[in-house]
Amino acid sequence: MGRVAALAALLLAGCAGGGQGKPLTPPKTTVAPYDAVAGEPLWAVVPLRNETGTTQIDTLAISDKLVSAVEQAEGVRALPLNRTLAALRALGLADVRSPADARRIAQALGADGVLVGSITAYDPYHPVVGVSLALFPVAPPAARTPVDPARIALAPTESRVLGGTPNADRPVSVVSEVFDARNHQVQMDVRAYAVGRSEPASALGWERYLRSAVLFEEFAMFSGVERLIRQEWVRTAHP
Secondary structure (H helix, E strand, O other): OHHHHHHHHHHHHHHHHHHHOOOOOOOOOOEOOOOOOOOOOEEEEOOOEEOOOOOOOOHHHHHHHHHHHHHHOEOOEEOOHHHHHHHHHHOOOOOOOOHHHHHHHHHHHOOOEEEEEEEEEEEOOOOEEEEEEEEEEOOOHHHOOOOOHHHHHHOOOOOOOOOOOOOOOOOOEEEEEEEEOOOHHHHHHHHHHHOOOOOOOOOOHHHHHHHOHHHHHHHHHHHHHHHHHHHHHHHHHOO
């Protein structure tokens, strides 16, 4: 019985020590500037267009990563990509090519903003990802009632949710970036992004985001959203 009790004590001690685990580091996050008293703003993300000239790209997969990047930001939410695709089909739209299209999508989905964009450069081997993003605002929830399309096209849009008094016929914020894994600034940004998202003691550590096109796409979408929200901080501070 003594040996059994001693073995049990050792097992309990091991479990207690292992329960503490290794120190965890929170990953880098982005915080949106919006007043969320009435609820966090909801964005609809339109599938990204392929403007790279290459067919070696899965725009829907990268668009899903863009949705995930918006969802990771604090103070804003994003609809699943499938919801936006279904709304596009229901409205007979192949893409969003105008502010009027963006408003139709937003009204169909009950969104506060529509994020449209394109992949402007892509190389899965280095890797390289170029992205252009534009955020279109729509009316706040209280103002979203069915109206005649002609009135929608002519009426000004004021978005309390997104701040300021944006013009409905142009995006409130636009970013265009090219992320090249060979660029030293990009490498430093990747290293900062990887903290809390990768095991530093692993064989590649943070550099795995430079070796995998899929992981680099995640970084690129996160960074694109981060820069867009940074512009939103500046815009909402100076309406």
